[in-house]
Amino acid sequence: MQIKEVKAKSILSTSQVSDYALNPYVGCQHACVYCYAKFMKRFTGHKEEWGAFVDVKVNAPELLAREVKKKKVGRVWISGVCDPYQPLERKYRLTRTCLDILVRNDWPVTVQTKSPLVLRDIEILRRASDVEVGFTITTADERMRKIFEPGAPPIEKRVAALKALRAEGIKTFAMIAPLLPGAEGLPALLKDSAGQVLVDRLNYHYADAVYKKYGMQWAVKDSFFREKGEELRKAFVKNGIPCQVLY
Structure with missing residues (x-):
């Protein structure tokens, strides 16, 4: 597994599913063979098989803290092209920190995952005025x-x-x-x-x-x-x- 820490230029992107998508990671350790997000390799330049690499956007919380002050409030989908609670999240806590920023700023959030690690952040989810978890x-x-x-x-x-x-x-x-x-x-x-x-x-x-x-x-x-x-x-x-x- 190739793990690389990277600095992103922005963190909230427009989405056809929601108002915004937030992806703290590029790539996913779950390695689902059907995953539509494999198309991301065209943009990232990765040669590895899908599921064999993850780029960690270590500055995601810093970017989000700025962007929520500038952008129009809208529902944020966490995440579109990765699982936000894949195993690396246990170490980096990027999803947790970003979720907390969104909740404190009263932004609506949709979390979608395959991992019970989301239960770690249940106290943040309880504080949210508009959140759903799938x-x-x-x-x-x-x-x-x-x-x-x-x-x-x-x-x-x-x-x-x-x-x-x-x-x-x-x-x-x-x-x-x-x-x-x-x-x-x-x-x-x-x-x-x-x-x-x-x-x-x-x-x-x-x-x-x-x-x-x-x-x-x-x-x-x-x-x-x-x-x-x-x-x-x-x-x-x-x-x-x-x-x-x-x-």
Whole structure:
């Protein structure tokens, strides 16, 4: 794993998902084989495989403290092209410090992660006037998780963290994206933890070789996403959880 400390020029970027995106890191130790953020290598010049490098924006809090004073207030998505609570965050605490700056300045925040490390910052989340925390959980099958998300935390730990956040009164959501084989078990798993569920399909071809290797080409077909998406939507709604299929 190549870890490099870098100085960024800015930290809040415009986003199609939210008003702003904040990425304290470039690259991700979770090494998810389907990750759409692999496109970042075109801009960073990294030759390493995705998941084999992380650039640490050590001046992210300093930049953010200045930018929140200058920019128009808007919702900040943490993060768009990395997991803000990947293992390195335990050492660098950049996400924690940036989250605290946003909350103290009363900016709305959406946190999206796969890591229970977010629970470390629960006292900051409690102070926020407008915050939501989402966990990306793509399957209920731990075997699938190990194939597609080799460096990410186990599914049960994500579900437990989501449940703990909801118990604290923090708004929660689950992001089933991309929808992987074995997702049909998620409505039961997420029954008491997710306030809302969003489902999206695989939209990139980075993982094609993995699907082929394991004989799962059927799981990239339009019919799979159409049928499973509707099946999940109905199951979540039956459990009283709003569910939106994004395709």
